[in-house]
Amino acid sequence: MEYxxxxxxxxxxxxxxxxVALNIAYRLKQQTDNVAIADLDIVNxxxxxxxxxxxxxxxxxxxxxSEYAGTNxxxxxxxxxxxxxxxxxxxxxxxxxxxxxRGALALGRIAPKIVEENNYEMLLVINKFRPLTPDAESTIxxxxxxxxxxxxxxxxxxxxxxxxxxxxxEDVIGSVDYAxxxxxxxxxxxxxxxxNESLYSELEGKxxxxxxxxxxxxxx
Amino acid sequence: xxxxxxMKGNEAIAEAAIKAGCMHYFGYPITPQTEIAAYMAxxxxxxxxxxxxxxxxxxxxxxxxxxxxxxxxxxTSSSSPGVSLKSEGLSxxxxxxxxxxxxxxxxxxxxxxxxxxxxxxxxxxxxGGGHGDFHMIVLAPASVQEMADLTVxxxxxxxxxxxxxxxxxxxxxxxxxxxxxxxxxxxxxxxxPWATTGTKMEREHNIVNSLFLSPxxxxxxxFERFExxxxxxxxxxxxxxxxxxxxxxxxxxxxxxxxxxxNAINEARKQGIKVGLIRPITLWPFxxxxxxxxxxxxxxxxxxxxxxxxMIDDIKxxxxxxxxxxxxxxxxxMIPSPEQVLEAIVKANNGxxx
Numbered sequence: 001m002e003y004x005x006x007x008x009x010x011x012x013x014x015x016x017x018x019x020v021a022l023n024i025a026y027r028l029k030q031q032t033d034n035v036a037i038a039d040l041d042i043v044n045x046x047x048x049x050x051x052x053x054x055x056x057x058x059x060x061x062x063x064x065x066s067e068y069a070g071t072n073x074x075x076x077x078x079x080x081x082x083x084x085x086x087x088x089x090x091x092x093x094x095x096x097x098x099x100x101x102r103g104a105l106a107l108g109r110i111a112p113k114i115v116e117e118n119n120y121e122m123l124l125v126i127n128k129f130r131p132l133t134p135d136a137e138s139t140i141x142x143x144x145x146x147x148x149x150x151x152x153x154x155x156x157x158x159x160x161x162x163x164x165x166x167x168x169x170e171d172v173i174g175s176v177d178y179a180x181x182x183x184x185x186x187x188x189x190x191x192x193x194x195x196n197e198s199l200y201s202e203l204e205g206k207x208x209x210x211x212x213x214x215x216x217x218x219x220x
Numbered sequence: 221x222x223x224x225x226x227m228k229g230n231e232a233i234a235e236a237a238i239k240a241g242c243m244h245y246f247g248y249p250i251t252p253q254t255e256i257a258a259y260m261a262x263x264x265x266x267x268x269x270x271x272x273x274x275x276x277x278x279x280x281x282x283x284x285x286x287x288x289x290x291x292x293x294x295x296t297s298s299s300s301p302g303v304s305l306k307s308e309g310l311s312x313x314x315x316x317x318x319x320x321x322x323x324x325x326x327x328x329x330x331x332x333x334x335x336x337x338x339x340x341x342x343x344x345x346x347x348g349g350g351h352g353d354f355h356m357i358v359l360a361p362a363s364v365q366e367m368a369d370l371t372v373x374x375x376x377x378x379x380x381x382x383x384x385x386x387x388x389x390x391x392x393x394x395x396x397x398x399x400x401x402x403x404x405x406x407x408x409x410x411x412x413p414w415a416t417t418g419t420k421m422e423r424e425h426n427i428v429n430s431l432f433l434s435p436x437x438x439x440x441x442x443f444e445r446f447e448x449x450x451x452x453x454x455x456x457x458x459x460x461x462x463x464x465x466x467x468x469x470x471x472x473x474x475x476x477x478x479x480x481x482x483n484a485i486n487e488a489r490k491q492g493i494k495v496g497l498i499r500p501i502t503l504w505p506f507x508x509x510x511x512x513x514x515x516x517x518x519x520x521x522x523x524x525x526x527x528x529x530x531m532i533d534d535i536k537x538x539x540x541x542x543x544x545x546x547x548x549x550x551x552x553x554m555i556p557s558p559e560q561v562l563e564a565i566v567k568a569n570n571g572x573x574x
Binding site for chain 1: 227228262
């Protein structure tokens with residue numbers, strides 16, 4: 001898959017942004033050396049990119065995250081190195097933005113520079129099995145809210161429709177129409193369909209641009 | 221294909237409450253339960269319900285008192301420090317015999333503590349919750365599906381007994397995502413002839429109140445309320461037993477601790493250790509029956525808790541201290557690992573030695 005210098009992941013909270021962001025960063029690291037992933041989540045205190053800091057360190061991917069993330073300092077803090085994402089153009093960056101429009105507010109701070117440089121891809125992560133985004137119309141409502149808050153437009157869609165551990169290949173195949181409808185109504189292409197790596201072999205060849213995900217886990 | 225959806229525990233509580241006919245939610249944000257309020261804020265306006273972010277937890281619980289007085293299903297939610305703030309209102313709800321649903325998605329304490337999961341409000345939920353002699357029905361979910369199911373159950377029990385039901389969850393249960401099915405056949409809420417719905421000049425005034433001018437009357441009401449509690453203790457205790465048939469060691473845990481304990485028990489069984497689990501689903505009433513039985517069968521009971529040992533007292537009472545009851549715990553937002561629980565099981569099996 002082709003990537004721009006900056007890949008932004010946004011979406012409804014719980015859509016799977018963090019897992020998609022991590023796996024895109026893993027892929028980028030195979031293509032280029034200087035890769036960073038930024039955890040700009042100011043909403044979710046529990047499950048976030050920073051939980052994978054050991055994995056990222058082992059893979060040689062730089063993690064940019066608030067030093068308060070994952071602690072009891074329950075404030076919407078931004079990482080101090082955030083500006084390096086736009087100032088240092090030698091970095092290939094993945095930015096994991098917090099959920100919904102509230103999470104996307106954090107983007108407003110750096111969005112103008114990202115737009116000015118114009119070498120970015122902004123991906124909308126969608127999951128039809130989330131209760132507030134079961135169809136294209138409700139998903140697009142979230143999309144518009146995020147664009148308004150983040151002051152930046154989406155360029156493509158990642159279909160990450162899943163039911164957690166109970167996801168079947170049929171569930172994923174059944175979500176393709178939903179993703180295509182979001183695509184039709186918005187004019188945004190579906191960049192890929194992301195699935196747990198355990199479903200990859202079953203779905204290979206049946207869905208275009210399949211992205212296998214190695215999932216971050218916290219507790220069973 | 222699924223009629224299931226992927227939900228956070230907090231969202232499952234909110235949607236299940238709406239399904240149960242709760243059209244009034246009052247709250248104040250606090251991690252790790254804020255998604256309940258956020259979900260209600262999005263959904264309630266679309267279905268003609270009321271979402272109101274109150275100016276404080278105390279305001280929210282008193283709004284609950286107001287709606288409960290009119291007989292409508294109503295809820296509020298918070299996390300540990302916020303529930304402490306609500307304790308005056310919980311006592312007034314009990315004193316006025318009003319049904320309501322309160323959610324506590326616990327975090328580490330005491331004080332402001334932290335935002336990570338905890339079970340250290342067990343005493344507060346089961347032994348008090350406020351001043352005066354009263355109980356709340358306390359339900360302890362251990363999956364996102366149960367977060368939803370017990371919310372519906374909580375409303376039903378609250379109406380049946382005219383009292384508060386509390387969902388006692390923890391931060392992990394609130395934040396974790398699992399597939400859930402929300403297909404419920406909701407029975408209509410019972411008639412509430414006591415509710416303040418307007419007399420239409422056809423009946424005497426209904427009065428909702430927790431102040432009684434005569435001590436004789438107040439005593440009588442307390443006696444009657446405890447007769448009701450006795451019936452609940454006899455009829456409403458819920459629990460799950462796992463591999464207890466031949467168990468020589470019994471692990472007791474609820475909520476997230478029970479999930480960790482099950483993993484440890486499966487591992488111990490592979491090592492040939494006969495160990496099982498009793499998982500209380502109601503914490504009040506505490507399910508005494510399985511512990512009476514276990515006390516005659518096992519050599520040790522291990523209480524796995526995210527607290528300094530609170531449920532352990534109820535286990536000792538229920539098992540009448542016939543076998544040793546030991547504690548395996550983490551606190552302050554930390555969660556016991558399956559390895560830690562396994563170690564406690566191995567130690568118990570060896571008569572106290574590792």
